[in-house]
Amino acid sequence: MIQLDVLIIGSGPIGIACALECNKQGWNYLVLEKGALTNSLFNYPLNMTFFSTSEKLEIDNVPFISNNPKPTRNEALEYYRRVTTSNQLNINLYEQVKSISKNKNYFEVDTSKDTYNSKHVIIATGFYDIPNLLKVPGEDLPKVFHYYKEAHPFTLQEVAIVGASNSSVDAALEIYRKGGHVTMIIRGDTIGERVKYWVRPDILNRIKEGSIKAYFNSEIKEIKETEITITTPNGIQTVANDFVVALTGYKPNFQFLKDAGVQFSEDEKHIPHYNPETMESNVEGLYLAGVICGGMETHKWFIENSRIHAKRIAKHIMDKIEAVTT
Template identity: 45%
Template structure:
């Protein structure tokens, strides 16, 4: 019997375990992939928008020679934090249901890589799952073709090809700029009047320069309405269609948290956003003893919570379960 089972080994789940351990609570982190899976799925050469200090957990300094850390530095940092605190982590085991008993205790039902079903008992449960396994699909013909991906890792495989990037966020802009460097012909399609206002300030002028030179073909107020084997159909907001030759499509339309585990556990969800109902001072959900941490607390709007803010959720949870002064 553990005091706390934490589902998800991202930065927010790791932070929650550290804060609980500091208060003398036993913890077990259950992760269906490996630690910080979401960061692993970031583009290979991605640089964070935040400074290293804003990504720190457990009072462990994040040392980097860069103003903004890169993906590989973050992977190394969180591995070291988990090792430093000797966190009890079970990887490649998926929690598929949470059962709360009349006595207030919980049983977490899981399935390991071999398909064997297991049960884990705990006094409290924290759901700290991420969102990168669940891309936002557009729902257009051809989106399921092999040429389409919702994940961009690096540009090399697209050398010399025609690539359409759907989206106008940092991920879309970064991908377009990397693709240009390897000689891809890049078309960007975005439904807004301008690209996102949140584009990294040191990236925006370079990106705009590439557009002015004609290196990136940008279609604003438009959307891809069909994906074909050798082309895409782009439709403007006023209904005009154009067919663009195409080899690959990067549909960088964002991701959303999976709320199935929350809902099946009895957690109430609020409105169309399906945001879990919880106490923001303690992160406790509508189910007593069941907490949320990290991006899962944002419902379908994954941009509402980042590592910078979600890393503090664990401290609120741990303090509610067992105050540090007690």
């Protein structure tokens, strides 16, 4: 069985930041990632532009040079890849963690390929793996997507976009400009206030002029092969439809955390218990980092405000090591 000082789950920007801190301390560590490097970023839409500027996406003071005021998905992938390879970080890709259990002073971590013993575990898995489902008849049809990659497959098609967040608005505008016929179904009475400030006027104008149809205060009731049924303030509406792109948000893998012993707040926010000064969860030696700390409040933590988590965790581990040796 492989023995480690620190095992990090997730190779996103925050997982990479944690690995950099372990590198500095000379600890025996390993990052495990079930998919590609920065897997969530890799699965973002091809033409996505970040809300943050490049300097706010930097980790460990490594400069992130972008040709644009706001960096793109491809620039971010290149940046984090270069940080990883230049620092020769210890990362195993395409190795999924199956379970975490604590045995006295060590965690036993079983994966799809091996078993590890580690003194400390850091979970930095983000929230992009489990979509919030609509829970309506027909959602399991192959025409329904909960992730959006690019507009080309939707050219000349009747496409329903569910949601009014940044991802929904970006998809609606891009599909419209690639020749798709877009209908937005929005639960609230307006486009989300958190939509990127340079994009929001664009979508509002397209809706106003009728280029993109929008049903506000509305929800999908049923999805069929060639149409969808919508509940609207004016009653039930039936709309011709070829594809549904339901970008209604995502949530962390709460069951994975629960199985590891992490406790949660009892309200709908479902925030995991951790010490904000050290990022240690209620399980001693098990740390949380990044977006996963927000529970259902997935808008609370971003790369730019959770980069500090890596340093807090490293300091706490070092303080514990020094306490034992003195």
